[in-house]
Amino acid sequence: MHEPKFGVAGETAIVTGASQGIGESIAKTLAAGGANVAICSRSMDRVGPVAEEINESDTDGEALAVECNVRERDQVQNLVDETVDEFGDIDVLVNNAGGEFVAPFEEISENGWQTIVDLNLNSTVHCTQLAGEVMREGSGGVIVNLSSVNGQHAAPGESHYGASKAAIIRLTETLAVEWAEHDIRVNCVAPGLVQTPGVAETLGIDSEDMPPRENAERRIGHPEEIADVVQFLVSPAASFMNGETVTAKGVPRAGNSMSQDLGLE
Numbered sequence: 001m002h003e004p005k006f007g008v009a010g011e012t013a014i015v016t017g018a019s020q021g022i023g024e025s026i027a028k029t030l031a032a033g034g035a036n037v038a039i040c041s042r043s044m045d046r047v048g049p050v051a052e053e054i055n056e057s058d059t060d061g062e063a064l065a066v067e068c069n070v071r072e073r074d075q076v077q078n079l080v081d082e083t084v085d086e087f088g089d090i091d092v093l094v095n096n097a098g099g100e101f102v103a104p105f106e107e108i109s110e111n112g113w114q115t116i117v118d119l120n121l122n123s124t125v126h127c128t129q130l131a132g133e134v135m136r137e138g139s140g141g142v143i144v145n146l147s148s149v150n151g152q153h154a155a156p157g158e159s160h161y162g163a164s165k166a167a168i169i170r171l172t173e174t175l176a177v178e179w180a181e182h183d184i185r186v187n188c189v190a191p192g193l194v195q196t197p198g199v200a201e202t203l204g205i206d207s208e209d210m211p212p213r214e215n216a217e218r219r220i221g222h223p224e225e226i227a228d229v230v231q232f233l234v235s236p237a238a239s240f241m242n243g244e245t246v247t248a249k250g251v252p253r254a255g256n257s258m259s260q261d262l263g264l265e
């Protein structure tokens with residue numbers, strides 16, 4: 001009889017950008033599955049309480065909070081070092097930290113473009129190279145990158161974000177090929193619109209404005225619906241998946257009526 005292998009118990013995972021939103025949900029989901037999680041954000045005041053909540057819950061996995069701006073390579077090295085010191089190894093890396101502002105291409109300054117590329121793409125490079133070194137010297141691992149439907153389809157005001165998220169998809173595919181010999185799988189998740197504090201801030205919509213889950217045509221996603229996809233990809237159940245981008249967007253079109261209303265498609 002074939003036993004499904006969806007577990008992550010005993011694994012050590014780094015989740016970046018875990019003080020809120022999708023990253024917080026991924027960290028809690030992996031910890032609930034028995035993984036130890038090293039979680040980071042730019043502020044210990046914000047990420048510390050998430051780790052406390054995990055450690056005070058009855059999950060098997062433990063949490064370590066680290067203050068780390070993933071745009072700064074030396075801070076990422078410290079995140080990797082603290083994780084290995086605390087848990088002994090790194091089995092899983094989830095490159096979740098990211099963000100954007102919405103602006104027409106011609107209004108994006110050089111620094112504005114650089115900021116978004118640094119935050120989404122270059123941070124993924126820092127984390128993947130530095131945590132990947134530990135994986136390659138050890139017994140391999142699993143990496144999951146957060147892209148976006150904006151990395152797959154054009155949307156107005158998203159040139160910088162879309163370019164950085166499209167690059168993450170190709171980086172994922174390339175590393176899956178290059179690092180297969182090190183027993184490292186690299187996959188990607190491309191969410192559609194998901195209800196997070198970042199979306200509320202970027203798009204100016206509050207959770208009270210969000211359509212209910214029952215409204216399949218208009219509703220936006222919930223963070224745990226992305227966390228479950230990540231949990232699957234890092235588990236041995238996805239052992240034959242490498243270099244893939246899994247889209248999670250609720251409706252089988254580019255976006256939904258909600259994103260049309262918001263002018264995102």
Ligand SMILES: CCCCCCCCCCC/C=C/C(=O)SCCNC(=O)CCNC(=O)[C@H](O)C(C)(C)COP(=O)(O)OP(=O)(O)OC[C@H]1O[C@@H](n2cnc3c(N)ncnc32)[C@H](O)[C@@H]1OP(=O)(O)O
Pocket residue numbers: 098099100101102103107108109110111112113115119148149150153154155191192193194196198199201202254255256259264265
């Ligand atoms: C067909 C497809 C259909 C798709 C339908 C579904 C669509 C799904 C869409 C999902 C979109 C969601 C994406 C997300 O990632 S949401 C969650 C992410 N969270 C956030 O984005 C957080 C909010 N943003 C921020 O915190 C900041 O804006 C940011 C982190 C992005 C930058 O902050 P930072 O402090 O590092 O940078 P500065 O404020 O110093 O700015 C740096 C330069 O950028 C310029 N800038 C900043 N904002 C704007 C703006 N609104 N317009 C133009 N330029 C901006 C700023 O001026 C600086 O440049 P200069 O020095 O040259 O002035």
Ligand SMILES: NC(=O)C1=CN([C@@H]2O[C@H](COP(=O)(O)OP(=O)(O)OC[C@H]3O[C@@H](n4cnc5c(N)ncnc54)[C@H](OP(=O)(O)O)[C@@H]3O)[C@@H](O)[C@H]2O)C=CC1
Pocket residue numbers: 016017018019020021022023040041042043046047068069070071095096097098099119146147148149190191192193194195196197198199
């Ligand atoms: N929500 C959505 O609709 C979609 C989101 N995505 C992607 O999913 C990921 C998560 O999005 P979401 O949960 O909405 O984002 P949020 O803005 O809600 O949360 C972002 C998280 O990243 C952290 N963060 C931001 N900048 C840095 C940095 N430089 N270094 C370390 N941590 C940082 C923030 O913590 P702090 O402020 O404490 O540093 C926070 O924990 C992003 O990559 C995003 O692009 C993709 C498609 C759709």
